Amino acid sequence: MTEFLRRPIVALVLLVALNITLLSVQIRNESGRTLLRSWSLAVFTPVAWSVHSLTGGLAGALSRYVFLYRAGEERTRLIEENGRLRVELTKLRNVEQLLARVPDFELVRQQYAFATRPAAVIWKSPPFYSQRLLINAGTRQGVKVDTAVIVPHGIVGRVIATTPFTSEVELITNGGAGAGALLADSRLQGIIRGDGSQTLSWNYIPSYEKAEVGQTIYTSGTDRIYPKGIPIGRIISSAKGNKIHREIRVKPNVDFLRLEEVLIVARN
Amino acid sequence: MTSRVCTFNDPVLFAQGFRRMRKLNAVVHKWEVGFLLLLCSGLQVLCAHYFRVALYLDLTLILVLYVGWYSGPSAGAATGTAFGLVQDAIYRTFLGLNGLSKTVAGFAASLLSRAFRLEDLFSRIILITAVSALDSGLVYLMLLLLEQNIGQRFWLDSLIKALVTGIAGGIGSRFYDHFKFPKKDFRRVGI
Numbered sequence: 001m002t003e004f005l006r007r008p009i010v011a012l013v014l015l016v017a018l019n020i021t022l023l024s025v026q027i028r029n030e031s032g033r034t035l036l037r038s039w040s041l042a043v044f045t046p047v048a049w050s051v052h053s054l055t056g057g058l059a060g061a062l063s064r065y066v067f068l069y070r071a072g073e074e075r076t077r078l079i080e081e082n083g084r085l086r087v088e089l090t091k092l093r094n095v096e097q098l099l100a101r102v103p104d105f106e107l108v109r110q111q112y113a114f115a116t117r118p119a120a121v122i123w124k125s126p127p128f129y130s131q132r133l134l135i136n137a138g139t140r141q142g143v144k145v146d147t148a149v150i151v152p153h154g155i156v157g158r159v160i161a162t163t164p165f166t167s168e169v170e171l172i173t174n175g176g177a178g179a180g181a182l183l184a185d186s187r188l189q190g191i192i193r194g195d196g197s198q199t200l201s202w203n204y205i206p207s208y209e210k211a212e213v214g215q216t217i218y219t220s221g222t223d224r225i226y227p228k229g230i231p232i233g234r235i236i237s238s239a240k241g242n243k244i245h246r247e248i249r250v251k252p253n254v255d256f257l258r259l260e261e262v263l264i265v266a267r268n
Numbered sequence: 269m270t271s272r273v274c275t276f277n278d279p280v281l282f283a284q285g286f287r288r289m290r291k292l293n294a295v296v297h298k299w300e301v302g303f304l305l306l307l308c309s310g311l312q313v314l315c316a317h318y319f320r321v322a323l324y325l326d327l328t329l330i331l332v333l334y335v336g337w338y339s340g341p342s343a344g345a346a347t348g349t350a351f352g353l354v355q356d357a358i359y360r361t362f363l364g365l366n367g368l369s370k371t372v373a374g375f376a377a378s379l380l381s382r383a384f385r386l387e388d389l390f391s392r393i394i395l396i397t398a399v400s401a402l403d404s405g406l407v408y409l410m411l412l413l414l415e416q417n418i419g420q421r422f423w424l425d426s427l428i429k430a431l432v433t434g435i436a437g438g439i440g441s442r443f444y445d446h447f448k449f450p451k452k453d454f455r456r457v458g459i
Contacts, residue, residue: 008341008375015349016372022353022364026412035414 037161044123045166048134052122114227116150117141117264122166124259131174131196131256137264138165147224150264154253155179155232156262158225167264170255172232173198180222181232183211189220192232192250193227200233202248211238211248227265300345304331305354312358314319324429327379328355330437332370332442336377337386348374369406373399389442396441397434404430 024035046236119137136145139162149156149169157177161168169175173194181192181202188211190204215235221228233252240246308327315322328351336344352370356363376399386392404426411418419425 008345009376011342012345012371012375015345016368019349019364019368019371022367023362023410023414026362026364027416084447 014021038163041161041163041166041168045134045163047064048123052120052136056120115266117266118261119149119167119257119264120261129194131157131171131177131194132160133169133171133259135167135169135264136165137256137261138163138167141264142266143264146225149262149267150226150230151254151259151262153231155219155223155226155230156254156256156259159264169262170215173200173252173256178223179226179232180220181217182220184216184218186210189222190248192217195248198252198256200250200252202235202250205246205248207240207243207246209246211235213238217250275281300359301335304335304353308351309354309358324425324432325436326400326403326429326433328352328366329373329403329433329442330368330396331373333377333396333399334436334441336374337381339378341375343380344374344378345371346374348372350362353391365407365410368410372406373403376402391439393434393438396437397430400430400433400437401426 019188021034024039027035117137119135121133122136123134125132135149142227143159145163146160147159147161147167149158155172157169157171157174159167160170170192172192173196175194175196177194180189181191186209188205188209190202192200192202194200202211202217213235217232217235218230219226219230219232231253233250233254235248236251237249238246239248308331311327312323332344332348332351335347339347348370349367351374352365352367353363355366355370359366377395380395380399384391384395386395404422408418408422408426
């Protein structure tokens with residue numbers, strides 16, 4: 001090993017790499033990220049794409065041809081679900097028409113109005129290292145830094161870096177991640193925070209307020225990232241903690257270990 | 269009885285011969301490199317503050333090349349990194365910009381010293397001028413890659429710097445050689 005390191009060309013490569021690393025750590029791009037981070041993302045993206053395409057192709061071939069015998073069963077289930085959803089849609093349209101008659105409804109509606117775009121998860125970081133993932137949509141698809149990423153039953157996180165065709169998403173459970181949150185029943189508002197574990201903490205809830213186990217909390221829209229009204233999770237513990245604020249833990253609705261597709265929010 | 273002759277076909281003997289040759293040529297000591305680094309840093313600090321025109325003389329490059337000539341490529345590259353980083357710190361540019369270019373310069377100097385006879389003043393001037401131009405080219409390339417603004421006078425300044433550094437470096441290193449090795453038999457260099 002020592003002999004290997006003493007080889008002139010190895011020494012040159014190591015020293016050049018040291019200098020390039022020093023340079024890339026100091027210089028930041030337009031979005032404020034160091035060039036080292038952007039470069040590593042740019043280098044890593046094709047690898048993640050290839051792995052995703054390969055595994056996706058294999059899984060697709062298996063599901064299309066090998067497990068085709070389940071297609072009939074699946075079709076019946078989808079027809080049933082489609083019917084149920086049509087009924088739900090009709091009911092919601094009726095409610096919307098009803099609410100449209102209320103003055104200033106448009107102002108309220110804008111808070112809930114957002115379009116989504118689906119994307120596939122092509123890479124996940126090991127959970128013990130950092131809680132991030134890579135999705136196959138980037139600036140070419142209109143994704144920007146701080147774009148919210150959700151699934152129908154909960155929030156996933158926000159975009160922290162982009163390339164033309166991929167984006168890096170920081171999960172809401174990552175240490176330092178956060179979102180404005182409110183309790184469905186009492187409209188009590190606080191800030192939900194990730195700390196690197198699989199659960200979240202809901203902060204700044206006064207100790208005299210009620211927050212009971214099993215209650216669902218939603219995004220409040222006050223963080224200007226996540227749209228209002230998206231479910232976050234359920235309270236799993238609520239203690240008085242210090243005398244001012246309650247200590248509340250929330251289990252996210254999203255199972256981050258099984259995440260395969262997400263929705264990118266495009267604000268109106 | 270067969271005697272073992274150092275040939276390129278026998279890697280062990282070749283390596284031994286190479287090490288012996290390097291020991292023979294190892295005339296730049298570590299303390300001397302440290303002393304040159306201190307001297308160079310001091311002069312550059314003075315020039316950067318009081319006499320900016322003198323910065324056309326790339327003293328760091330001359331010293332890196334000098335150390336590179338009299339040591340192996342690894343030592344030349346390592347010296348280039350150390351001297352270049354100090355230069356970056358003094359000039360308050362991005363740390364690693366001159367570090368990178370001087371690393372390559374130190375490495376190249378060591379390799380070139382085996383290909384050229386550098387006892388001649390003219391060849392020293394040519395070589396230092398060429399390496400100085402290479403150094404500027406590398407800095408330009410890095411600035412371009414890092415999407416930084418490059419001054420309009422960059423190439424003119426680089427040309428002046430290469431010429432000044434080449435002439436001053438050739439004469440200076442020759443003078444230093446005569447002072448350092450008053451009785452050196454230059455025929456032994458480049459075995």
